[in-house]
Amino acid sequence: MGEASSNVVTSGEVLTRPLSKIVVPAEGSDGLFTKSWFPICLSKDVEKGKVICRDFLDGKVVIYRGEDDVARVFSAYCVHMGANLAAGGDVIGNDLRCPFHHWVYDDSGRCIKTGVGDPAPERAQLFAFPTTEICGIVFAFNGQEPLYDFPDIFGGYSEDEVLIATFEDPRCPWPVDPWSIRGNTPDWAHFACVHNMEVNNEDIPDPKSAYEWSDYWVNFDAPVTRVMPDGKVTRLVYKAQITGTTLWHNQGTMNGRWHMLLSALGIPAPGTSSHFYVAGAHLGDGSDAQERETREFVEELIDMWDTMLDEDDVILQQQHYKPGLLTNADAAVARFLTFVRDYPRAHPSREFIN
Ligand code: FES
Ligand SMILES: [Fe+2]
CATH class of the missing domain: 2.102.10.10 (Rieske [2Fe-2S] iron-sulphur domain)
Incomplete structure (x- = not known):
């Protein structure tokens, strides 16, 4: 990772060298897929x-x-x-x-x-x-044995304490590999430009200090403010994780209320992504009134996410990803690309599923 990491810019710099040095193998190239x-x-x-x-x-x-x-x-x-x-x-x-x-x-x-x-x-x-x-x-x-357990997506709660709504995304398939879409998660510039969030350069977490990187996942906190199309202001505070090359999940608050979100990208074919997503909130004391209120809150979460997915969809339907020139606002994306480039790959089912 050393050589590529040195290409990651620090505050105030602009990356002028092409990122051709951070070439991420496409899923299926050399017959291999990320072990996720x-x-x-x-x-x-x-x-x-x-x-x-x-x-x-x-x-x-x-x-x-x-x-x-x-x-x-x-x-x-x-x-x-x-x-x-x-x-x-x-x-x-x-x-x-x-x-x-x-x-x-x-x-x-x-x-x-x-x-x-x-x-x-x-x-x-x-x-x-x-x-x-x-x-x-x-x-x-994708492997004979998982490299890691499925992450805890309920922030310590048990699944039955959380009211969830689960969807298979009807916008899919998207003509890009899952890791490329997952790279949107630390892509702060796109949050501002596509999702109408208030993102200032000085607020963008430094990928070297504010992110925790391992071989299989990355943790980071993400406080953001979003102005919805109807003018409503939403304050989101995330404790987020990208797990492997396909999952993004967070626990956090929307306008102060605890919730969890999971986005999971599938690969029905090389260069193609499916998408499944989940929103959930704690059921509280389990009373009918709390359940009703929780249901309404989860619907609000889903509305927000559907709006954001519609915004992403315009880009993803036509994206043709290749390594490009990045600027300092892309530092976390650049670091994420090195994470994916170095991620373990295999295809033990090749002889069986073809
Ligand atoms: S048993 Fe003959 S093809 Fe399956
Ligand atoms: Fe997005």
């Missing part, structure tokens, strides 16, 4: 006993829910003759049966029997992605 948690589908899309198919990375996966109510994400193609397991496949208990010759895969993706009595070949195995389900979204990790 990716949202795959909404939980409600995969009912108990059902199997569905989604595009993921550069191939296809199936998602099914067994009788134990657990959603599993496997490579889509049967290792016998390549039938798509969602094209007529059956969920039997917690197992998945191929529609073509009835090979049966157990809950770890291992083939345990064939349809006509031959023993299951020893190495007959689907790729089973590490999977978790949070806030009504099914996530899969």
Whole structure:
């Protein structure tokens, strides 16, 4: 990171050298993808006993829910003759049966029997992605084992203490890699220009001192004031984290009221992003009156976020990202690009999902 970090400007400077030195590999280049948690589908899309198919990375996966109510994400193609397991496949208990010759895969993706009595070949195995389900979204990790746990997005509260609303973004797919969109999060200039927020250069947190960087995530605080299209002023105070190359979440206050937000970017194909988002607020004492008030507050949060996503969407629908010239207001973006450039990549499911 040393060489690229020295290109990050300090206050008052303007970066005059092209950022071609911070070249971030596109997802899928050299056949590799960042080892992150990716949202795959909404939980409600995969009912108990059902199997569905989604595009993921550069191939296809199936998602099914067994009788134990657990959603599993496997490579889509049967290792016998390549039938798509969602094209007529059956969920039997917690197992998945191929529609073509009835090979049966157990809950770890291992083939345990064939349809006509031959023993299951020893190495007959689907790729089973590490999977978790949070806030009504099914996530899969690109790797054999997750590099890190899914982050705590409830700020220490339990999920049932928080009223949430979850959405799959109808604006998607966006024709850019998830990490490129995630780079919007520390992009202070765009908050001012696209989102009508009051951002002064002197208020922009210094990426060297005000951010906490690790190999897999970055933490930062973000106090911002936004003037809504109707003239209403919203004060947001965030304790934010970008986790991996796909998640952004924060806990903080909007006009003094605690809330959480999660934005999760999926990759249905290289150079393409899907988007899922969640807003939530603490339910208080659990009374009907508190629940009603919390519901209204969450709706207000979603309205604000939808407005901001509409503003981003105009850019994202047509963006053609390539390394460019940055100025001092882009210092955090530049640091984020080095984070992504150096991020671990792999593609262990390649032979299975293609
Ligand atoms: S293709 Fe799946 S059992 Fe033959
Ligand atoms: Fe934005």
